[in-house]
Amino acid sequence: MRCMRRGCRAATSTSTEWAGTGRSFVSSACGRRMPGCMSATRPPPTPSTWAPTAPKYCSEVPPPLTLPLTLSLTRTVTHTECYTPTTDAQYLGSYSAKVLLRVLPDSLQVSGRSAPRGRLVPAPPLQLTLSEGSDLHVDCTALSDSPQHSHLSVSFGLTRPGAPVGRHTLQDIVSVQRDFSVEPAQSDPYSRRHQMGELRVEKSDSGTFKLVLSRAQPQDSGTYHCTAAQWLQDPDGTWQRVAEKRSILAEVTIQTIESQLKVSSGPRELTINSGEVLEMWCNVSLAVVPPPDVGFAAEWYRKATEDAPEQLVARLSQDGFVTMGGRYSGGEGGARHISLEKMPPLPGTYRLRIHSAQPGDVGLYSCRANALVTYPGARVEEVAQRVAPSVGVAMRTQDVALDAHTLLQSSTLHRGDTAILLCNVTVETPQPVRIAISWWAELPGEDPEETAGRLVASLSREGVSETGFRLFGEELVTDKAGPQCYRLRMYNIQPEDEGKYYCAATAWVQYPDLSWYNAATARSNSVTLYPYARAKDLLLIPMVAGVASALFVGIFILATVTCCYMKHLRIRKR
Template identity: 40%
Template structure:
């Protein structure tokens, strides 16, 4: 035979082989559980004719002597035999198409007498009868032994946000075949349900966490469960139980409002088919009860005592208490408690409104106390936790600077005992304000700045500026003086100053006699000449020291215990202008320089003229000889 003929024969054989009909079903035997669905896929390839092929299913039972029984057909409604007619009409048995040449036999509820060999047959649409037109698989029906139970269900009482939730579920499957059991905890509905059509939210199912057939923990993919599992807030464990099954325990460390809903436990039985794939052959769901989580915003209460307004005499102790309730389980959450103060004080020590709110003190979740606006007062104050939900701020002696509106701010970290500084609080709530007034003695003060009369002030002299202070009060008092300097406005005349210039602090003399110098570019000193007279001296005054000077006087009083405090009474003097005249030496320096320079110039000209004439005459005499 010629080589080309051999090639044609081989090509024809390959084409016929490629077009050879083949019907495929899973490799058996397949073990399935009575009462649960059975799905048998069937596919046909290598066919001729239309793309949509028909499928017919038969069964061979041992109790019928291996006779063929028609189950269902895609082309003949009257195909089913008597044992299957009612089930086919009700839809319990049907054929679902995946494509024109792929279909699945579905038995919604498998019966024990369904055990046997199932054959998938595809009627021929080929021009030639070749290949196989059917394939069969053995299905064995095993008893339903999957059991699921719960030791206890959820109570009817709502849980507070941040409380711990623990649910348990028992599951087992006693089978002669090698099967595995998986358990999943989930919830239906609730605030965390996915957004869907109106009215469908309550039917939304979310898997929280479970143990799969390989004993691997699998967090749910819906909502925030993956993040919470990674953070250790959700866990599940399998514990070896008794003959009734193993125990599965799920814990949610801190429930959130989104965790509200109807909880269930789902157990599934799995088996590995001959092709290596795992199939779920049984499944049961057990309702565990409904859970309602109350948000902390609805339960948390923060109050401060005493309420309203408190008026104290200077030096008296101040005690403020913050009471917290509605947190739920104290052992499951941590708190940050802060005392805040807002307001300024008037001259009599009462609250005058306004001001910036500042932190006075705090107790962190770790129990450490820290101080805010006035760390110098730490030794004269304390903040303590006196019991669960009770925190007290104490000032051992109150002064006018302590007046204002106090509020207690509580931040709750639900379900977190050791939150990091970057962890956001679950909720922060503040108490009503407590107005604290501190009454002092009536104090009036005035201040007048002046430059003493005397010779004209010249550059290089020592300049003195006096501050005369008058204080009217009862009891001991001391005055603290501050000296300030303001520059003149650019191009200004007379005694004008820059309007927006607050002044530069030069020096101060505290109520206890301590002098402080702040300007390092000039030589300054301060002293007290008399009980009501204070002096600032500028040594070797320069042109840069010119400008406007003023003094500020603050009155300090003495409380009944002998401690000194700032009464808040304050006065500021008007400004005095300092102008320095030039010295006599400075006035004569320019004429002296000009005179000497002129004299030298004239002398040089005269000498040069005389010398020039003498040299000319000497030259003429030599030329005559």
């Protein structure tokens, strides 16, 4: 409501405004004089009460002064007048403005539950307990039976557990504006979750709004509120909020998966024979049925002793892909036959089977279960992990006694000869084995404490020969000379081949799954290889030295005789 002063003439205006029941917000403008505002049933205030300094010139048009007023109204229709009396002798006249206020009934209702025919019934807030990763649905019903056309806005908020319920502790989540646009809270995590599609608002009927939080997290626990506001549009296009109410919808508790995840393994102790199937299981369970977006993965680890580092045996992802550890995916022993499978019911039992177990499989096995939540965009986050007690594995094996002895076929070798080294292997075992041989050399100048030598040649368990290191690349051959005798031949030995040589024998046992196991290893004694120089090589040096000395002496004598002769000729000419 405005009362305007224009020049020096009195003016009176009348308008109509809407207000909510019980109070109204009225604006008054009456030049630079302090306005008075009163109901039509009350007398105007005395001029002395409103006596600020007036303008000095009649041509001056004072700017309007707006004064917000709060009135207690109980009738649906009332007349209100803004009255400004003249308190200056220079300006004559009184100014006033009237407004017709129509009071709207307080029909705004907010609740978490609805009743037939749109009537809301008061009810205590819901008590919801959900598992982490489940979808959270909270309904808010906002209705208004106002005769004047109005718009509603609805916003959802959260009060953290243990915090007092109030506007200062209320954290905004998302709101539906009066033009039905959805605006998430500007701060994380709700702006990010809304952008990723994990936070949305659904409108199920004319007055019910549903807040949906996909894959609920532990920080989503708390008391959920719904705030509804009623808006009216003035003729000038501005919007006025005439009513606002808040209701508690639900008290939500999100139980973490980590608090519900249980993992056990068995059997606690296991003793098997070498070559048998090693089988262990890992049971993963939850206190409740797991949500559809929650998956599980299992990993089996082994360590030889309590203080030894862990080695991955096998891993089964939530998508069903199996990954084998480096020790079991191939190598000298070949590929191992290992299976890791998931058995129902959900979350499931993960069974590890090692076919044809070897003595190297002895140790402590532990199962590690991981709970993962899949978000939109194929984003996966681990939310919980549990490790089951270890399973101790012992094995009854068949001993393999292995020994090796190296000898040099010829004790005296000269440069250019062929050196033949023999490695005699003795093996005692009731099971069939295959022997692999490797020849090593420790050359002069190398520190035996820092290096075990250099590989010269090898013969695999399949009988394949491979050559290793030789300084000048001369030919060498390794083969099997007898049932348990292995031979190394080095042709055209040179002084650079001097050193200590030994052989290393490895006994391999093959299991039914065609994998190989290193059952025993033995190192032989060392023999010294020293290539002597030949006799002709020994005479060559003195002969060359004698010839050189003779030539030197002859040249010296010839030079001396020549000088004396030339000197004698010079004397005779005188």
